[in-house]
Amino acid sequence: MDTGTEFIVGMARAATDGAQAAEGGGHGGYIEHHLTNWTFGEGFLAVNLDTMIMSIATGLAVVLFGRFLQGRITEGAPDGIQNFMEMIVEFVNKNVDDNFPGHNPIVAPIAITVFLWIFLMNFFDIVPVDLVPGIAESLGADSFRAVATADVNVPMGMALVIFLLTMFYSFKTKGTEFALEFLTHPFGKFLFPINIVMKTVEELAKPLSLGLRLFGNLFAGELIYLLIAFLIPWWLHWLGGLPWTLLHLLVIVLQAFIFMILSIVYLAMAVSSEH
Amino acid sequence: MNLNLTLIGQAITFVVFIWLFQRYVYAPVHAAMANRKQRIEEGLEAAEKGQKEQELAEKRAQETIAEAKEKAQEMVSAAERRANEIREEATSQARQEADRILANAREEAEQEKNRAREELKQQVADLAVEGAEKILEREIDEKAHSEVLDRLVNRL
Numbered sequence: 358m359d360t361g362t363e364f365i366v367g368m369a370r371a372a373t374d375g376a377q378a379a380e381g382g383g384h385g386g387y388i389e390h391h392l393t394n395w396t397f398g399e400g401f402l403a404v405n406l407d408t409m410i411m412s413i414a415t416g417l418a419v420v421l422f423g424r425f426l427q428g429r430i431t432e433g434a435p436d437g438i439q440n441f442m443e444m445i446v447e448f449v450n451k452n453v454d455d456n457f458p459g460h461n462p463i464v465a466p467i468a469i470t471v472f473l474w475i476f477l478m479n480f481f482d483i484v485p486v487d488l489v490p491g492i493a494e495s496l497g498a499d500s501f502r503a504v505a506t507a508d509v510n511v512p513m514g515m516a517l518v519i520f521l522l523t524m525f526y527s528f529k530t531k532g533t534e535f536a537l538e539f540l541t542h543p544f545g546k547f548l549f550p551i552n553i554v555m556k557t558v559e560e561l562a563k564p565l566s567l568g569l570r571l572f573g574n575l576f577a578g579e580l581i582y583l584l585i586a587f588l589i590p591w592w593l594h595w596l597g598g599l600p601w602t603l604l605h606l607l608v609i610v611l612q613a614f615i616f617m618i619l620s621i622v623y624l625a626m627a628v629s630s631e632h
Numbered sequence: 633m634n635l636n637l638t639l640i641g642q643a644i645t646f647v648v649f650i651w652l653f654q655r656y657v658y659a660p661v662h663a664a665m666a667n668r669k670q671r672i673e674e675g676l677e678a679a680e681k682g683q684k685e686q687e688l689a690e691k692r693a694q695e696t697i698a699e700a701k702e703k704a705q706e707m708v709s710a711a712e713r714r715a716n717e718i719r720e721e722a723t724s725q726a727r728q729e730a731d732r733i734l735a736n737a738r739e740e741a742e743q744e745k746n747r748a749r750e751e752l753k754q755q756v757a758d759l760a761v762e763g764a765e766k767i768l769e770r771e772i773d774e775k776a777h778s779e780v781l782d783r784l785v786n787r788l
Binding site: 394396398400401402403404405408409412413416419420422423424426427430431432433435439442443446447449450463465466467469470473474508509510511513514515517518 | 634635637639640645646647651654658659661662668
């Protein structure tokens with residue numbers, strides 16, 4: 358954990374220590390435990406098993422749902438689940454058409470993947486905080502974090518892919534002109550050392566803000582649920598949980614939507630020639 | 633934040649899922665929607681064409697009906713005219729026939745009358761001659777008085 362997270366956890370621990378003191382203790386490290394990934398390996402080469410399991414499981418759920426639907430899809434009047442899927446596809450298509458110039462067959466699949474996958478991973482934020490970890494730990498996991506998007510590797514991994522794609526399309530569309538922009542933009546060719554820094558920061562800020570926005574929202578959401586679960590006696594959980602869940606119903610959809618829109622916009626910026 | 637190898641794993645997972653989502657989630661639904669859109673467009677077009685054709689057919693039918701009515705009217709009036717002609721012809725023929733029969737009958741009657749008169753004339757003359765003969769058997773010489781008798785017969 359880096360200093361930011363440690364700071365937040367430290368605050369939470371301070372708060373819980375106070376509560377523990379009032380309650381008489383017995384819950385040491387509850388929050389810390391819930392914020393520890395189930396890992397395989399050490400240091401940078403570690404893989405967060407819980408994150409991988411949750412992300413692949415949610416993604417596969419959508420793919421299996423799609424396969425299930427594939428057999429019964431009709432070109433006639435749709436009903437039920439097909440209506441639902443068509444609504445989502447229509448929604449994604451509309452956003453792609455509105456934001457992406459021209460036609461690129463890869464943008465809409467990226468957008469729908471981002472939207473549905475992030476939404477499902479986010480969804481586990483409003484599932485009771487101890488439910489999924491409890492099941493996983495009873496099956497032998499050391500610790501388990503159910504919200505994959507609250508693990509910084511997931512949003513940043515996705516942002517990395519989007520970043521690589523924008524780089525690829527920038528070079529493909531603008532070629533050397535794009536490379537020259539690092540020297541001449543924004544201050545003209547005589548200030549090229551500053552330009553390199555500015556342009557690099559500009560390009561890196563996109564994926565960083567893209568990934569960290571999602572991570573921050575979901576991490577904070579998870580943390581608040583943990584605090585609610587830990588600080589408030591169980592018969593008053595609804596007092597904190599209900600409003601926070603109502604808010605988070607919006608947040609999990611909104612964050613998936615924002616990630617999708619920004620992915621489309623960044624890709625659109627990459628393929629459009631004017632600056 | 634504990635960035636580690638999971639980042640790479642997630643990036644790969646993301647790419648794989650983009651492919652899977654495209655293949656199993658996005659493409660089938662999108663294709664169905666596109667096909668449906670096309671079919672609806674075609675259907676609307678066909679409906680419009682059909683409506684136009686129907687209008688045309690209705691117009692043609694109306695024209696045909698009007699034409700047929702006109703023809704029928706023509707036929708009826710022609711038939712009436714012909715019937716009148718036939719009736720008039722028949723009437724005039726009958727009248728002529730009647731006239732002819734009447735004239736024949738009259739002529740015949742006249743002839744019969746003349747014949748009867750001739751006959752009667754002859755018979756009266758004969759009777760008169762006979763009577764006169766009987767009265768004048770001895771006194772009158774047939775030869776001497778034949779001229780007088782002939783004049784008498786002629787006067788009858």
